[in-house]
Amino acid sequence: MRMKQTLCILLTVVGFGFAPTGMSQALGAHKTENVIVVMIDGMRWQEVFRGADGGLIKTLGPDALGAPKERAARAQQLYSRATPSERRQALMPFLWTVVATQGQIFGNRDVGSDSQVINGLNFSYPGYSETLTGFADPRVHSNDNIPNPNVTVFEWLNAKPGFSGKVAAFGAWEVFQGIFNQQRCGFVVNAGYDPLTAIPATPELALVNTLKAETVRIWPDEAFDPMPFHTAVEYLKVVKPRLLFVGLGETDDWAHAGSYAEYLNAAHLADSYVRGLWELVQSIPEYRGRTTLIVLPDHGRGVGGKWTDHGKDIPESRETWMAFLGPDTPALGERESAGPVTESQVAATLAALLGEDYHTAVPRSGTPIGDVIGK
Numbered sequence: 001m002r003m004k005q006t007l008c009i010l011l012t013v014v015g016f017g018f019a020p021t022g023m024s025q026a027l028g029a030h031k032t033e034n035v036i037v038v039m040i041d042g043m044r045w046q047e048v049f050r051g052a053d054g055g056l057i058k059t060l061g062p063d064a065l066g067a068p069k070e071r072a073a074r075a076q077q078l079y080s081r082a083t084p085s086e087r088r089q090a091l092m093p094f095l096w097t098v099v100a101t102q103g104q105i106f107g108n109r110d111v112g113s114d115s116q117v118i119n120g121l122n123f124s125y126p127g128y129s130e131t132l133t134g135f136a137d138p139r140v141h142s143n144d145n146i147p148n149p150n151v152t153v154f155e156w157l158n159a160k161p162g163f164s165g166k167v168a169a170f171g172a173w174e175v176f177q178g179i180f181n182q183q184r185c186g187f188v189v190n191a192g193y194d195p196l197t198a199i200p201a202t203p204e205l206a207l208v209n210t211l212k213a214e215t216v217r218i219w220p221d222e223a224f225d226p227m228p229f230h231t232a233v234e235y236l237k238v239v240k241p242r243l244l245f246v247g248l249g250e251t252d253d254w255a256h257a258g259s260y261a262e263y264l265n266a267a268h269l270a271d272s273y274v275r276g277l278w279e280l281v282q283s284i285p286e287y288r289g290r291t292t293l294i295v296l297p298d299h300g301r302g303v304g305g306k307w308t309d310h311g312k313d314i315p316e317s318r319e320t321w322m323a324f325l326g327p328d329t330p331a332l333g334e335r336e337s338a339g340p341v342t343e344s345q346v347a348a349t350l351a352a353l354l355g356e357d358y359h360t361a362v363p364r365s366g367t368p369i370g371d372v373i374g375k
């Protein structure tokens with residue numbers, strides 16, 4: 001199965017390359033030919049828009065992590081600032097210097113912008129499934145690694161001639177195997193600690209595969225974020241997919257563990273990874289000026305003492321945020337008095353950016369976000 005996939009991808013790269021500009025124009029006036037989706041598991045809108053919480057940053061994480069006092073002191077030094085706008089820029093500098101000036105970001109309740117999941121469960125599998133299929137399905141109600149009964153917009157696009165073999169997904173959490181339905185979907189889904197063997201190993205990829213096998217494992221079903229990120233970067237450089245998913249997980253894990261310092265560090269690292277992907281694609285001719293980036297979480301979290309948790313009994317954890325940056329998205333920046341937008345709109349939005357009408361094909365999916373696609 002893997003071997004066939006490898007051959008298929010290599011043939012596609014050699015044979016077709018990127019869709020000619022004319023094809024894209026025939027599907028509507030848009031410049032986006034590639035989309036990268038980065039999801040940051042359980043990253044709260046509160047930290048995204050207000051920066052590190054002055055009360056929580058002083059709390060110490062569990063002793064079991066080691067040096068909780070030093071971790072908290074360092075986090076305070078790195079992320080504490082006088083105002084919310086300084087704090088958020090210290091925490092997520094790429095989001096606040098580049099995305100918020102050249103793109104759009106929804107979800108700051110402090111200025112009347114709302115973004116949320118509609119699945120009612122407020123945990124990961126239902127959140128990813130809602131985002132990637134465009135609808136909530138009551139059958140999707142657990143985090144078990146079972147094949148998604150529904151087709152994601154990734155699988156839907158991979159079935160189209162311009163995208164076949166140009167779709168790939170990488171994730172820290174092994175359950176992405178089920179969410180994307182690895183057995184059925186027909187594209188590379190690399191998740192958890194699985195080595196990437198679907199392409200010939202570059203020296204960097206060989207090293208990442210080794211680190212996946214040898215690095216200490218804290219969570220049995222989730223690798224540290226550098227693993228999926230660097231795997232995805234190597235794949236991007238070799239195959240140049242048109243649709244790429246990168247799922248990061250440490251924010252959620254550290255939050256459940258009660259370490260606010262490590263939760264912030266994971267958010268900061270995720271922001272640097274988003275910058276890394278954006279700067280990388282701007283350096284590659286096939287991507288430069290033709291790529292849209294979408295960044296969002298799969299759910300929110302509770303407030304106050306419940307910041308560590310989420311789920312259907314924590315209503316605030318339905319609250320999310322989402323950011324868009326690309327050649328078709330007007331630079332409206334931080335959205336005020338906007339929305340509500342829902343995660344169920346993301347699938348049709350990303351398809352529309354690529355000139356494809358997912359919402360008509362899958363009517364139960366949310367409608368594309370007009371402000372983002374420039375309509």
Ligand SMILES: [Zn+2]
Pocket residue numbers: 042124252256310
């Ligand atoms: Zn969680």
